[in-house]
Amino acid sequence: ARVMIYVLTAVTGMSVAAGVVLPTSMLADVIDQDTVKTGLSREGMIFSFFIFFSKLGSGLAYGISNYTLEFSGYDPSNMPPNIGDTLRIITGLFSLVCLVISMSCIYGYPLTTEWIQKQSEIKLKMTLKQGTSHNGQTETTQLLTVTNSRT
Numbered sequence: 001a002r003v004m005i006y007v008l009t010a011v012t013g014m015s016v017a018a019g020v021v022l023p024t025s026m027l028a029d030v031i032d033q034d035t036v037k038t039g040l041s042r043e044g045m046i047f048s049f050f051i052f053f054s055k056l057g058s059g060l061a062y063g064i065s066n067y068t069l070e071f072s073g074y075d076p077s078n079m080p081p082n083i084g085d086t087l088r089i090i091t092g093l094f095s096l097v098c099l100v101i102s103m104s105c106i107y108g109y110p111l112t113t114e115w116i117q118k119q120s121e122i123k124l125k126m127t128l129k130q131g132t133s134h135n136g137q138t139e140t141t142q143l144l145t146v147t148n149s150r151t
Helices: 002-038 043-071 083-106 113-130 141-149
Strands: none
Touching: 002 043, 002 113, 043 083
């Protein structure tokens, strides 16, 4: 029984970690895609929206869970028998529904090696184009030319 608890704890920990790490790592790809699509550099705005909605989701989760516990008659000094069922619904069923909804939203996101390579090439071309001066040299080439002429 003890080994099963350790296994379940490890699996749960990995799934929670994936839920925290994956959206943050996908954010860089979303920012790259937005830059390629619009030609604008809006990293700050996109990151701000990401953080805002993360905080909003956490706040709503705490609020909903507290009102649900209060509605079910939760009293820390005298636990009613149905509180265990309420906690299972909050932490199990509701979380599962939210997870399925969020996974269905990101299922169609084109995160393949080919797609990432293509986005990187387009972004590199855009960066080089933005760094090109009126005579066709990039800022890096101009800097190297100035540096070499001084030596």
